[in-house]
Amino acid sequence: MNSVILLIIDGLGVGKRTQANPFLQVSTPTFDWLKSNFSYRALQASGIAVGLPWGDPGSSEVGHLTIGAGCAVYQNYPRITMAIRDGSFFDNPALMQACSYAKTKASRLHLIGLFSQSRTHASLDHFEALLKLAKQTGVVTVLVHAITDGKESMPQQAKILLEDAQRIMSRVGVGEFASIAGRYYAMDGNEYWDRTERYLNMLLQGERTCETYGAALDKAYSRKLTDEFIDPSLIAISGQTDGLRQVALGLSPDPSSALPIAITMPPNVRMVTMIQYDSGVAAPVAFTPPVINNTLSEILSKNNKRQLKLAESLKGQLVTYYFNGLRQEAFKNEYQIIIPSDKLFDFAKEYQLKTETLLDRFFSALDERIYDFICLNIANLDVAGHQPNMALAQQSIQYVDGVLNRICRQTLAAGASLIITSDHGNIEQMFDPVTGQSNTRHTDSPVPLWIVDKNEYRARTSQEIDQAEKEVSGSLADVKSMILDKMGIDQEKR
CATH class of the missing domain: 3.40.720.10 (Alkaline Phosphatase, subunit A)
Structure with missing residues (x-):
């Protein structure tokens, strides 16, 4: 043969x-x-x-x-969407664990995720459901770390997407942007640790501060960069310097991304991921793969x-x-x-x-x-x-x-x-x-x-x-x- x-x-x-x-x-x-x-x-x-x-x-x-x-x-999008519609999303043990930890420790809940026109890796509907869950469980402070796309979205679509996210946060009554970075740094899946390290340094050590996500985008667009390559930038909000030393919850980055592996390394981080990542990620998973x-x-x-x-x-x-x-x-x-x-x-x-x-x-x-x-x-x-x-x-x-x-x-x-x-x-x-x-x-x-x-x-x-x-x-x-x-x-x- x-x-x-x-x-x-x-x-x-x-x-x-x-x-x-x-x-x-x-x-x-x-x-x-x-x-x-x-x-x-x-x-x-x-x-x-x-x-x-x-x-x-x-x-x-x-x-x-x-x-x-x-x-x-x-795929992940319809599976999670169906869970939101039937209400099981709001009883998900892994998600409840993250919110409960943030509430009992009087700490912040950090949401890290991609904002994209493509629903393969991200969804504003899922983002809104996470905010509602946090509010229902009594979490006071939710800090959102936005990863911009530019690859499976239009090259400079982030401002519109983040404005939509801002309206959702205002409507739900919880959440504020804490950082912004392009997926080139935050979602590298090719083992280029220098990219992931640069993003983590921003999250954990507060490097490269800017006033708003809009300022970070304007600066990048003036250099003719697309959303994929936005420099990791911490947004200057009051008292945010503790980085991710409390809770991190992944919204839906690339499953091959190095970020979830890296982010479980620092002490005192409690991480929950929406979906299953590489087997090296030691974190509870909200939606396990079929x-x-x-x-x-x-x-x-x-x-x-x-x-x-x-x-x-x-x-x-x-x-x-x-x-x-x-x-x-x-x-x-x-x-x-x-x-x-x-x-x-x-x-x-x-x-x-x-x-x-x-x-x-x-x-x-x-x-x-x-x-x-x-x-x-x-x-x-x-x-x-x-x-x-x-x-x-x-x-x-x-x-x-x-x-x-x-x-x-x-x-x-x-x-x-x-x-x-x-x-x-x-x-x-x-x-x-x-x-x-x-x-x-x-x-x-x-x-x-x-x-x-x-x-x-x-x-x-x-x-x-x-x-x-x-x-x-x-x-x-x-x-x-x-x-x-x-x-x-x-x-x-x-």
Whole structure:
């Protein structure tokens, strides 16, 4: 049995034919060749098809989880929202523990969380519920440490989001902003501890004070920084210098973030997290993750198939933890190679990322012919889609088109089956075609799927290609079965 390769081109959606789509403005011979000669369809990668509310854009985490699980898994947003609606949120033991500690110790309750247009990691509805819970339990002082997005939100949306949060605090009657920082510092998931350390120093030692969150944003915007890169700044409010030496409660940062691990280190901190983070976080969890059985990786392992996961650390958790159904440990006969990413501040100078190193490892693995399944993630288009730079997006697309050419040629020569898809849309809409405003958020576009092997080769007409792009036929949850079918693993063995 020949091997099956799953190539996940992160952030690649099936875009509309508008000026906002950079694919229409550059030459893409490999993408065009795939559309014209191999099985091609569009898959749903957003909303209820991947366990999110209707119309919500997908994300890298959600997309990889859905592919690996082979089904839609309810994500954190709908799970927590349902708990708020049925009232169980306000009896949650972990949340009650945090509020009770703050009340009995006459200390402050600190809420640390992302403020974003995307509901994958954050929600103003959840923020309001936390404030109401604090007030109901008699907590007098709630200090809010705002993490600004700029990645899965519009580049400079923080002022509007924080104004909305301020209105919520006024309406509930509790809460005030105590600090602000961009997710580049507060939500680093690539083990760059200098970023996390800078944020923690601000929280614990009171560095870089400013008068208001608006002043911090104005200063950053004057330097042409987006919300992602807001300098960690303590907001000057009366008596706030004790930092986080009492209670910290995480709203919903990135599950791969180093912050929850770091923040449990100082003495006298009592931390509760809304969701499960890395296994190294020793803190009560309000909403534990669901148990996901029979993932693709688990089935392959039980059938004695050897599998390889390849990505750079920027996306490393996606092909391991999320793809494996929220499981940290590798399965039997599963090998994971995660290439350390460079520090990314100016993507324009490093748009190739670590793709060439990944390709070297991938082609070596292909030549070795010892793996039954290889999953490879390429991050370039997703990172480019988060930059408000059309020229850079076009350059990245042309680079990935060349990468794709090399992968297709060598996998076909090796007799392997290549399945190409994405986890969510992003780069296919670089700006709002109506307003012209830059769009650095994920989109709700479907994602492409190609099956590339000798059995799937057939010339397609332009009408067939148009039809494939206009009509969504399936979702990311279907990819698992396609792979198992290609590998000859029948239903009884799944």
